[in-house]
Amino acid sequence: MTEKIIGKNPLKEWKPRPDLPPPVRDFGLSGWLRKNLFSSAGNTFFTLIGITIIWLTVPPFIQWAVINAAWLGDNRSACDYLLEGEKNGACWVFIKVRLGMFMYGFYPDPERWRVNFALCLLALGALPILTTGLLEKNLRRIVYLIAGAIVCTVFFGPFPGLTAAMFLSAPLLLSFTPLARQIPVRGWNWIFLFTIYPVIAWFLFTGGIFGLPYVDTHQWGGMFLTLVIAGIGIAASLPIGILLALGRRSSMPVTKTLCVCFIELIRGVPLISVLFMASVMLPLLLPEGTHFNKLLRALIGVALFYAAYMAEVVRGGLAAIPKGQYEAAQALGWGYWKMMGLIILPQALRLVIPGIVNTFLGLFKDTTLVAVIGLMDMLGIVKTALADTDWLGFPKEAYVFAALTYWVFCFSMSRYSMSLEKRFRVNRR
Amino acid sequence: MPDTTAPEQITSEPIIIISELNKWFGEFHVLKEINLTVKKGERVVICGPSGSGKSTLIRCINRLETHQKGKITVDGIELIDNLKNIDHVRREVGMLFQNFNLFPHLTVLENCTMSPIWIKKVPLAEATELAQHYLERVKIPDLADKYPSQISGGQQQRVAIARCLCMSPKIMLFDEPTSALDPEMIKEVLDVMVDLAESGMTMICVTHEMGFARTVADRIIFMDGGEIVEENDPETFFHHPETDRAGLFLGQILSHGFDE
Ligand SMILES: Nc1ncnc2c1ncn2[C@@H]1O[C@H](COP(=O)(O)OP(=O)(O)OP(=O)(O)O)[C@@H](O)[C@H]1O
Ligand SMILES: [Mg+2]
Numbered sequence: 269m270t271e272k273i274i275g276k277n278p279l280k281e282w283k284p285r286p287d288l289p290p291p292v293r294d295f296g297l298s299g300w301l302r303k304n305l306f307s308s309a310g311n312t313f314f315t316l317i318g319i320t321i322i323w324l325t326v327p328p329f330i331q332w333a334v335i336n337a338a339w340l341g342d343n344r345s346a347c348d349y350l351l352e353g354e355k356n357g358a359c360w361v362f363i364k365v366r367l368g369m370f371m372y373g374f375y376p377d378p379e380r381w382r383v384n385f386a387l388c389l390l391a392l393g394a395l396p397i398l399t400t401g402l403l404e405k406n407l408r409r410i411v412y413l414i415a416g417a418i419v420c421t422v423f424f425g426p427f428p429g430l431t432a433a434m435f436l437s438a439p440l441l442l443s444f445t446p447l448a449r450q451i452p453v454r455g456w457n458w459i460f461l462f463t464i465y466p467v468i469a470w471f472l473f474t475g476g477i478f479g480l481p482y483v484d485t486h487q488w489g490g491m492f493l494t495l496v497i498a499g500i501g502i503a504a505s506l507p508i509g510i511l512l513a514l515g516r517r518s519s520m521p522v523t524k525t526l527c528v529c530f531i532e533l534i535r536g537v538p539l540i541s542v543l544f545m546a547s548v549m550l551p552l553l554l555p556e557g558t559h560f561n562k563l564l565r566a567l568i569g570v571a572l573f574y575a576a577y578m579a580e581v582v583r584g585g586l587a588a589i590p591k592g593q594y595e596a597a598q599a600l601g602w603g604y605w606k607m608m609g610l611i612i613l614p615q616a617l618r619l620v621i622p623g624i625v626n627t628f629l630g631l632f633k634d635t636t637l638v639a640v641i642g643l644m645d646m647l648g649i650v651k652t653a654l655a656d657t658d659w660l661g662f663p664k665e666a667y668v669f670a671a672l673t674y675w676v677f678c679f680s681m682s683r684y685s686m687s688l689e690k691r692f693r694v695n696r697r
Numbered sequence: 698m699p700d701t702t703a704p705e706q707i708t709s710e711p712i713i714i715i716s717e718l719n720k721w722f723g724e725f726h727v728l729k730e731i732n733l734t735v736k737k738g739e740r741v742v743i744c745g746p747s748g749s750g751k752s753t754l755i756r757c758i759n760r761l762e763t764h765q766k767g768k769i770t771v772d773g774i775e776l777i778d779n780l781k782n783i784d785h786v787r788r789e790v791g792m793l794f795q796n797f798n799l800f801p802h803l804t805v806l807e808n809c810t811m812s813p814i815w816i817k818k819v820p821l822a823e824a825t826e827l828a829q830h831y832l833e834r835v836k837i838p839d840l841a842d843k844y845p846s847q848i849s850g851g852q853q854q855r856v857a858i859a860r861c862l863c864m865s866p867k868i869m870l871f872d873e874p875t876s877a878l879d880p881e882m883i884k885e886v887l888d889v890m891v892d893l894a895e896s897g898m899t900m901i902c903v904t905h906e907m908g909f910a911r912t913v914a915d916r917i918i919f920m921d922g923g924e925i926v927e928e929n930d931p932e933t934f935f936h937h938p939e940t941d942r943a944g945l946f947l948g949q950i951l952s953h954g955f956d957e
Contacts, residue, residue: 595761596798596857600812600864601787610815615802692802 333358333668344658362662363669366653370669373489373644379481383492385420385432386472390499392416392436393465397457398684413437435460435468462503485563489644491673496563497570497635497645502628504571509578510617514608516583527579534576539637543569547641566638574631581623585616618692625685629678646670712737712868712899713758718767720753727753729923731767737867740900742910742931745920746946751903754920755870758901759790772867788816791861792870796877797853799845805832805856806841809863817864824863831859835889851882855889862893869893871902905950911935919943 305315336357338347347359372380396412413436421429476482515527546569589612597607639648650666711734718731727750735741743751756762760776760783769776771786799808809828813819832838835855840848854874875883887909894900894913910917917934919927927943938944
């Protein structure tokens, strides 16, 4: 078609050159090795060092952790041969016996299903948000709802199953009401996770109603407690951090000063001292006789501490949004809060996903510090298990297990953040 | 939706009244004693050398800049430090920017529907229909699901126009809407603007597109040094400018081939 037009043209004829295939880049395995590992003397040197380090560390570790390890049995005698020095191996039986303790702390055994159930609800409630784009949105919700209700019924009986079904279907049902005009299904999901879910989880965890026995918070422990502190810390520090960041950038002098002072004060002290302050100072400031839960104090401490860091991360994102975005929104008639919530913050937060997740990871790992005010988080429980006279001599196993558990959680967070970044890459400027 | 009165029918009813407007940036006196009245349906082009205060003047009209002295009344509402007034005026006045300022995290369609939905409480279905209508009008109905980063500059500016129109403004302000565009794309944006002018929209354009000014404008305002130096109909302005300053300016930009 183009040729016809050009053909009539008295000017010189132009024909596009044919596309050539791109140059071949890899020459099989040996080519790849030569190019990437042995391309120069220096490269070869570091490759050899790397191989040596791997050779010196990995096989012995596998020998210890897998091949020589004691996997079977349910008491101390299964590991006796390891201590007698015949073989150097890990005693995983110890972890197996103590697993319940590591996961739930002193939460009474027959009540632990409540924790599991609440975490399942959380997973089910968050799943539609975490996996947007897989199915058509209402269909996806219905699939989750049915699957969730069935799972809950199978595991916990009809009553919890019904709770789950009601919990899961609420956002969907709300989305069909007139309220749905402005908030999409996903929005309702968020609202539910931040309103209804905490209430359900609280009643499940503490009990005392619906015939559930009461479990005091001082019995909470292990991974469960770590997740409670980290979860609430994460859920609270981001919104508080956003508000602090907005305050710090606001033009109102009082708000601005307050936010700056708070952020700089908190960032200037270690988390441990914030936790101490929260547990020692807060009761002094509050009126006499106010019962103030130790866990709650730790939660407030962690949330506020990380909110200050979050504020600075978010502020970085806000600073990267060009002035034109504000002007365009204002010219269209957007007020401050709507503009921030729907135009500016979505852009700013996407820009700083790596920073936000970094802060979350720090928060997750710093929950171990609540041990200083006497809470038994995962690491704290592991330490008490080491003092058990029946099981003396297996600290390596305990710490490797704890490290692995933390790593699994942190690594999944980090992977999820990468997938988010990828999803948002196209809609950048 | 802009009413479809014929362009000849400029009413005598003034919609923007600016009187004795003064503005300073710190010590710097940007706008000096500006008096300007724009009638409903009128199309005014503002031109002048760089730094003469053109952008500042039109940004005062929707309060993106605050003025220190004088009075601006838009559609009977005076612009003062009252949030309600400002809100009201901003709903009546749409604005186009040199660098488009689309919201990059929203699709083209969402860019157009968000404001009606959240500001005017229009139901989603209705807002979508409205947006489709205006996207068709700016001749890009099939880009609705793209993100701003995936479309060309000219297309982005047309989306920006559609986004504005979705809020059914009575007045539209243009701040050099084509000067960030490649020559090939300028025409597609100007075409849409001409179309808009013909539909009877009240328009104030800051532009260096003299061809556009000549065909569309009812009145040309020439500014320099923060003052309105000359105010004339296009015919007189381009052929027999009354002030030598305007003559000099015209000589400069026309000799650089800005004329069509
Ligand atoms: N926010 C600001 N603070 C201080 N000075 C400013 C500010 N904005 C603009 N100015 C100054 O005010 C003067 C007028 O600016 P304005 O942007 O209105 O000019 P303009 O006529 O639109 O020019 P151009 O054709 O280059 O866009 C310029 O000298 C500019 O440096
Ligand atoms: Mg300008």
